[in-house]
Amino acid sequence: MNLDGSGKKLVSTGEGRTTCSYFLPNGKIIYASTHGYDKNCPPPADFSKGYVWKVYNSYNLYISNTDGSNPVALNSAEGYDAELTVSPKGDKMVFTSTRDGDLDIYSMNLDGSDLKQLTTELGYDGGPFYSWDGSKIVYRSYHPKTEAEITRYKNLLNEEMIEPSNFQIWVMDADGSNKRQITNNEYANFAPFFHPDNNRIIFCSNLNTTDRRKPDFNLWMINEDGSGLEQITFFNKFDGFPMFTHDGKKLVFASNRNNRKPRDTNIFLADWVD
Numbered sequence: 001m002n003l004d005g006s007g008k009k010l011v012s013t014g015e016g017r018t019t020c021s022y023f024l025p026n027g028k029i030i031y032a033s034t035h036g037y038d039k040n041c042p043p044p045a046d047f048s049k050g051y052v053w054k055v056y057n058s059y060n061l062y063i064s065n066t067d068g069s070n071p072v073a074l075n076s077a078e079g080y081d082a083e084l085t086v087s088p089k090g091d092k093m094v095f096t097s098t099r100d101g102d103l104d105i106y107s108m109n110l111d112g113s114d115l116k117q118l119t120t121e122l123g124y125d126g127g128p129f130y131s132w133d134g135s136k137i138v139y140r141s142y143h144p145k146t147e148a149e150i151t152r153y154k155n156l157l158n159e160e161m162i163e164p165s166n167f168q169i170w171v172m173d174a175d176g177s178n179k180r181q182i183t184n185n186e187y188a189n190f191a192p193f194f195h196p197d198n199n200r201i202i203f204c205s206n207l208n209t210t211d212r213r214k215p216d217f218n219l220w221m222i223n224e225d226g227s228g229l230e231q232i233t234f235f236n237k238f239d240g241f242p243m244f245t246h247d248g249k250k251l252v253f254a255s256n257r258n259n260r261k262p263r264d265t266n267i268f269l270a271d272w273v274d
Contacts, residue, residue: 003269005267009067010068011029011064011066011067011068012031012033012035012064012068012071013033013035013068013071015033015035015039015040016033016034016035016036016037016038016039016040016041016042016058017033017034017041017042017056017059018031018032018033018034018035019031019032019033019059019082020032020082020083020084020085022084022085022086023086024063024086024110025086025090025110026110027066028063028064028065028066029063029064029065029066030061030062030063030064030074030084030086030093031061031062031064031084032059032060032061032062032081032082032083032084033059033060033062033071034056034058034059034060035071036058036060036062036073036076037058037060038058042054042056042058045161046159046161049156049159049161049163050163051163051164051165052156052161052162052163052164053161053162053163053164054160054161055080055082055098055103055157055160055161055162056080056160057078057079057080057098057160059080059081059082060073060074060076060081061073061074061075061076061081061082061084061095062074074112075108075112075115077097077099078099079097079098079099079101080096080097080098080103080160081095081096081097081099082095082096082097083095083096083126083127083128084096085128085129085130086110086130087130087134087174088130088132088133088134088246089130089133089134090110091109091110091134092107092108092109092110092130092134092174093107093108093109093110094106094107094118094128094129094130094137095108095128096125096126096127096128098157100117102122102123102157103123103124103125103126103157103162104117104118104119104120104125105117105118105119105125105126105128105137105139105176106118107137107174107176116175116176117176118137118172118175118176119139119141119172119176119179121141121143122143122144122150122153123141123142123143123144123153124140124141124142124143124153124162124167125139125140125141125170126139126140126141127139127140127190127191127192129192129193129194130174130194131194131198132194132196132198132246133198134174135173135174135198136171136172136173136174136194136198137171137172137173137174138169138170138171138182138192138193138194138201139169139170139171139172139192140167140168140169140170140189140190140191140192141167141168141169141170141181142162142163142164142165142166142167142168164188164190165188166186166187166188167188167189167190168181168182168183168184168185168189169181169182169183169189169190169192169201169203169222170182171201171224181226182201182222182224182226183203183205183222183226184226185207187205187206187207187208187209188205188206188217189203189204189205189207189220190203190204190205190240191203191204191240191241191242193242193243193244194244195221195244195248196244196246196247196248197248199223199224200221200222200223200224200228201221201222201223201224202219202220202221202232202242202244202251203219203220203221203222203242204217204218204219204220204239204240204241204242205217205218205220206218207220207231216235216236216237216238217237217238217239217240218231218232218233218234218235218239219231219232219233219239219240219242219253220232233253235255235256235257237255237256237257238254238255238256238265239253239254239255239256239257240253240254240255241253241254244272248272249271249272250269250270250271250272251269251270251271251272252267252268252269252270253267253268253270254266254267254268255268
Protein backbone atom coordinates (compact mmCIF):
# COMPACT_ATOMS: atom_id res chain seq x y z
CA MET A 1 0.00 0.00 0.00
CA ASN A 2 1.00 3.64 -0.27
CA LEU A 3 2.30 5.56 2.74
CA ASP A 4 -1.10 7.20 3.23
CA GLY A 5 -2.85 3.81 3.37
CA SER A 6 -4.26 3.96 -0.14
CA GLY A 7 -3.60 1.56 -3.01
CA LYS A 8 -3.75 -1.68 -1.06
CA LYS A 9 -3.21 -4.81 -3.17
CA LEU A 10 -2.55 -8.47 -2.51
CA VAL A 11 1.01 -9.51 -3.37
CA SER A 12 1.14 -13.00 -1.85
CA THR A 13 -0.57 -16.02 -3.39
CA GLY A 14 -3.71 -15.79 -1.25
CA GLU A 15 -3.09 -19.37 -0.11
CA GLY A 16 -1.83 -20.75 3.19
CA ARG A 17 -0.61 -18.38 5.92
CA THR A 18 1.72 -15.51 5.06
CA THR A 19 3.84 -13.30 7.32
CA CYS A 20 7.01 -11.22 7.64
CA SER A 21 7.19 -9.44 4.27
CA TYR A 22 10.10 -7.17 3.37
CA PHE A 23 11.32 -5.17 0.38
CA LEU A 24 14.61 -6.22 -1.23
CA PRO A 25 17.07 -3.70 -2.73
CA ASN A 26 16.52 -5.19 -6.21
CA GLY A 27 12.85 -4.16 -6.18
CA LYS A 28 11.49 -7.60 -5.32
CA ILE A 29 9.78 -8.64 -2.09
CA ILE A 30 10.46 -11.53 0.27
CA TYR A 31 8.03 -13.11 2.72
CA ALA A 32 7.31 -16.30 4.65
CA SER A 33 4.41 -18.51 3.64
CA THR A 34 2.98 -21.99 4.11
CA HIS A 35 1.36 -22.07 0.64
CA GLY A 36 4.03 -24.42 -0.77
CA TYR A 37 3.00 -27.06 1.75
CA ASP A 38 -0.78 -26.64 1.61
CA LYS A 39 -3.00 -24.02 0.00
CA ASN A 40 -5.22 -24.15 3.09
CA CYS A 41 -4.27 -22.31 6.27
CA PRO A 42 -2.72 -24.54 8.95
CA PRO A 43 -4.76 -24.78 12.17
CA PRO A 44 -4.50 -21.99 14.78
CA ALA A 45 -2.67 -22.33 18.07
CA ASP A 46 -4.13 -24.55 20.79
CA PHE A 47 -4.78 -22.10 23.64
CA SER A 48 -5.53 -24.97 26.00
CA LYS A 49 -1.71 -24.99 26.28
CA GLY A 50 -1.82 -21.38 27.54
CA TYR A 51 -1.09 -18.26 25.50
CA VAL A 52 1.12 -19.68 22.74
CA TRP A 53 2.35 -18.72 19.27
CA LYS A 54 2.54 -21.19 16.40
CA VAL A 55 5.85 -21.68 14.59
CA TYR A 56 4.63 -23.74 11.65
CA ASN A 57 7.22 -26.08 10.15
CA SER A 58 5.52 -25.46 6.80
CA TYR A 59 6.75 -21.84 6.68
CA ASN A 60 9.33 -21.20 3.95
CA LEU A 61 10.81 -18.00 2.51
CA TYR A 62 9.66 -16.82 -0.93
CA ILE A 63 10.94 -14.09 -3.23
CA SER A 64 8.52 -12.61 -5.77
CA ASN A 65 8.04 -9.59 -7.97
CA THR A 66 6.33 -6.64 -6.28
CA ASP A 67 3.09 -7.50 -8.07
CA GLY A 68 3.21 -10.94 -6.45
CA SER A 69 4.14 -12.84 -9.60
CA ASN A 70 6.72 -15.62 -9.83
CA PRO A 71 7.15 -16.57 -6.14
CA VAL A 72 10.30 -18.70 -5.74
CA ALA A 73 11.40 -20.46 -2.54
CA LEU A 74 14.73 -19.22 -1.15
CA ASN A 75 17.06 -21.49 0.80
CA SER A 76 14.18 -23.62 2.03
CA ALA A 77 14.87 -26.38 4.54
CA GLU A 78 12.97 -28.73 6.82
CA GLY A 79 11.22 -26.74 9.57
CA TYR A 80 10.17 -23.19 10.31
CA ASP A 81 11.76 -20.37 8.27
CA ALA A 82 10.30 -16.88 8.88
CA GLU A 83 10.85 -13.51 10.61
CA LEU A 84 13.23 -12.34 7.87
CA THR A 85 14.50 -8.76 7.57
CA VAL A 86 17.07 -7.10 5.31
CA SER A 87 20.09 -5.03 6.30
CA PRO A 88 19.78 -1.33 5.35
CA LYS A 89 23.18 -1.78 3.68
CA GLY A 90 21.46 -4.12 1.21
CA ASP A 91 23.98 -6.93 1.52
CA LYS A 92 22.55 -9.39 4.06
CA MET A 93 19.32 -10.90 5.36
CA VAL A 94 18.64 -12.32 8.81
CA PHE A 95 15.86 -14.72 9.81
CA THR A 96 14.67 -17.30 12.35
CA SER A 97 14.71 -21.03 11.62
CA THR A 98 14.35 -24.46 13.22
CA ARG A 99 16.44 -26.12 10.49
CA ASP A 100 18.90 -27.37 13.12
CA GLY A 101 16.29 -28.38 15.69
CA ASP A 102 15.94 -25.20 17.77
CA LEU A 103 14.69 -21.67 17.10
CA ASP A 104 17.84 -19.79 16.12
CA ILE A 105 18.87 -16.78 14.04
CA TYR A 106 20.68 -17.15 10.70
CA SER A 107 22.13 -14.69 8.22
CA MET A 108 22.71 -15.08 4.48
CA ASN A 109 23.37 -13.11 1.33
CA LEU A 110 20.42 -11.82 -0.68
CA ASP A 111 20.69 -14.78 -3.07
CA GLY A 112 20.61 -17.30 -0.21
CA SER A 113 24.35 -18.03 -0.22
CA ASP A 114 26.76 -17.81 2.73
CA LEU A 115 24.25 -19.15 5.25
CA LYS A 116 25.52 -18.71 8.83
CA GLN A 117 23.98 -19.66 12.17
CA LEU A 118 24.33 -16.73 14.58
CA THR A 119 22.73 -18.04 17.80
CA THR A 120 23.15 -21.46 19.41
CA GLU A 121 21.79 -21.26 22.97
CA LEU A 122 18.78 -23.45 23.74
CA GLY A 123 15.57 -21.47 23.48
CA TYR A 124 13.89 -19.02 21.15
CA ASP A 125 15.95 -16.37 19.38
CA GLY A 126 13.93 -14.41 16.83
CA GLY A 127 12.46 -11.20 15.47
CA PRO A 128 15.88 -9.89 14.35
CA PHE A 129 16.53 -6.46 12.82
CA TYR A 130 19.81 -4.92 11.70
CA SER A 131 21.00 -1.55 12.96
CA TRP A 132 20.96 1.16 10.30
CA ASP A 133 24.71 0.84 9.67
CA GLY A 134 24.40 -2.96 9.37
CA SER A 135 26.91 -3.60 12.15
CA LYS A 136 24.53 -4.97 14.82
CA ILE A 137 21.41 -7.10 15.14
CA VAL A 138 18.73 -6.57 17.78
CA TYR A 139 16.43 -9.48 18.61
CA ARG A 140 14.14 -11.07 21.20
CA SER A 141 15.04 -14.18 23.20
CA TYR A 142 13.76 -16.68 25.69
CA HIS A 143 16.34 -19.08 27.12
CA PRO A 144 14.83 -21.61 29.55
CA LYS A 145 16.99 -22.28 32.59
CA THR A 146 15.30 -24.73 34.97
CA GLU A 147 14.56 -28.34 34.15
CA ALA A 148 10.83 -27.62 34.13
CA GLU A 149 11.27 -24.63 31.80
CA ILE A 150 13.45 -26.63 29.41
CA THR A 151 10.98 -29.52 29.34
CA ARG A 152 8.02 -27.21 28.66
CA TYR A 153 9.91 -25.32 25.94
CA LYS A 154 10.94 -28.53 24.16
CA ASN A 155 7.47 -30.07 24.44
CA LEU A 156 5.80 -26.97 22.99
CA LEU A 157 8.37 -26.68 20.19
CA ASN A 158 7.74 -30.31 19.30
CA GLU A 159 4.12 -29.23 18.72
CA GLU A 160 5.25 -26.18 16.67
CA MET A 161 4.50 -23.71 19.48
CA ILE A 162 6.31 -21.26 21.73
CA GLU A 163 5.17 -19.38 24.82
CA PRO A 164 5.93 -15.63 24.47
CA SER A 165 5.70 -14.79 28.16
CA ASN A 166 9.23 -13.70 29.07
CA PHE A 167 11.08 -12.48 25.99
CA GLN A 168 14.09 -10.24 26.63
CA ILE A 169 15.82 -7.87 24.20
CA TRP A 170 19.35 -8.75 23.08
CA VAL A 171 21.91 -7.21 20.71
CA MET A 172 24.79 -8.91 18.91
CA ASP A 173 27.27 -7.92 16.25
CA ALA A 174 26.21 -8.79 12.70
CA ASP A 175 28.51 -11.85 12.67
CA GLY A 176 26.89 -13.26 15.83
CA SER A 177 29.64 -12.20 18.23
CA ASN A 178 29.48 -9.94 21.29
CA LYS A 179 25.98 -10.91 22.46
CA ARG A 180 24.59 -8.79 25.27
CA GLN A 181 21.23 -8.69 27.05
CA ILE A 182 19.51 -5.28 27.06
CA THR A 183 16.36 -5.84 29.15
CA ASN A 184 16.12 -7.89 32.31
CA ASN A 185 12.63 -8.13 33.76
CA GLU A 186 9.76 -10.57 34.24
CA TYR A 187 7.66 -9.29 31.34
CA ALA A 188 7.31 -9.92 27.60
CA ASN A 189 9.62 -7.65 25.61
CA PHE A 190 9.60 -8.05 21.83
CA ALA A 191 9.57 -6.41 18.38
CA PRO A 192 12.79 -4.40 18.94
CA PHE A 193 13.98 -1.92 16.30
CA PHE A 194 16.95 0.47 16.20
CA HIS A 195 16.47 4.22 16.10
CA PRO A 196 18.47 5.68 13.16
CA ASP A 197 21.09 6.92 15.67
CA ASN A 198 22.07 3.21 16.03
CA ASN A 199 22.21 3.60 19.83
CA ARG A 200 18.58 3.54 20.99
CA ILE A 201 16.12 0.67 20.66
CA ILE A 202 12.34 0.94 20.55
CA PHE A 203 10.36 -2.15 21.50
CA CYS A 204 6.98 -3.45 22.69
CA SER A 205 6.44 -4.61 26.27
CA ASN A 206 3.79 -5.30 28.88
CA LEU A 207 6.21 -3.88 31.44
CA ASN A 208 4.42 -2.64 34.58
CA THR A 209 1.14 -4.37 33.67
CA THR A 210 -0.80 -4.86 36.91
CA ASP A 211 -3.13 -7.63 35.68
CA ARG A 212 -1.27 -10.35 33.74
CA ARG A 213 -4.62 -11.74 32.54
CA LYS A 214 -5.24 -8.47 30.67
CA PRO A 215 -1.79 -7.13 29.80
CA ASP A 216 -1.29 -3.65 28.38
CA PHE A 217 1.38 -3.63 25.67
CA ASN A 218 2.98 -0.28 24.96
CA LEU A 219 6.04 1.03 23.14
CA TRP A 220 9.20 1.67 25.14
CA MET A 221 12.64 3.10 24.32
CA ILE A 222 15.97 2.04 25.84
CA ASN A 223 19.63 2.80 25.21
CA GLU A 224 21.75 -0.04 23.89
CA ASP A 225 23.59 -0.23 27.22
CA GLY A 226 20.28 -0.86 29.03
CA SER A 227 20.00 2.64 30.49
CA GLY A 228 17.43 5.36 29.86
CA LEU A 229 14.29 3.20 29.79
CA GLU A 230 11.34 5.40 28.75
CA GLN A 231 7.69 4.63 28.02
CA ILE A 232 6.62 6.02 24.63
CA THR A 233 2.92 5.15 24.26
CA PHE A 234 0.23 4.94 26.94
CA PHE A 235 -2.63 2.75 25.71
CA ASN A 236 -4.64 0.24 27.72
CA LYS A 237 -4.59 -2.57 25.15
CA PHE A 238 -1.91 -3.16 22.49
CA ASP A 239 0.70 -1.06 20.69
CA GLY A 240 3.49 -3.01 19.03
CA PHE A 241 5.85 -3.77 16.15
CA PRO A 242 7.36 -0.26 15.87
CA MET A 243 9.67 0.82 13.03
CA PHE A 244 11.30 4.15 12.19
CA THR A 245 11.67 5.72 8.77
CA HIS A 246 15.22 6.24 7.51
CA ASP A 247 15.30 9.89 8.61
CA GLY A 248 13.86 9.14 12.05
CA LYS A 249 11.01 11.59 11.55
CA LYS A 250 8.20 9.04 11.42
CA LEU A 251 7.26 6.02 13.52
CA VAL A 252 4.99 3.29 12.16
CA PHE A 253 3.45 0.72 14.51
CA ALA A 254 0.52 -1.66 14.96
CA SER A 255 -2.25 -0.98 17.46
CA ASN A 256 -5.65 -2.15 18.66
CA ARG A 257 -6.77 1.46 19.13
CA ASN A 258 -9.82 2.63 17.12
CA ASN A 259 -10.61 -0.96 16.12
CA ARG A 260 -14.05 -2.15 15.04
CA LYS A 261 -13.83 -5.50 16.82
CA PRO A 262 -11.78 -6.69 19.83
CA ARG A 263 -8.22 -7.69 18.84
CA ASP A 264 -8.49 -6.07 15.40
CA THR A 265 -5.07 -4.58 14.72
CA ASN A 266 -4.34 -1.71 12.32
CA ILE A 267 -1.27 0.22 11.17
CA PHE A 268 -0.59 3.73 12.49
CA LEU A 269 1.87 6.43 11.45
CA ALA A 270 3.06 9.10 13.88
CA ASP A 271 5.53 11.97 13.89
CA TRP A 272 8.63 11.34 16.00
CA VAL A 273 9.94 14.27 18.01
CA ASP A 274 12.97 13.82 20.28
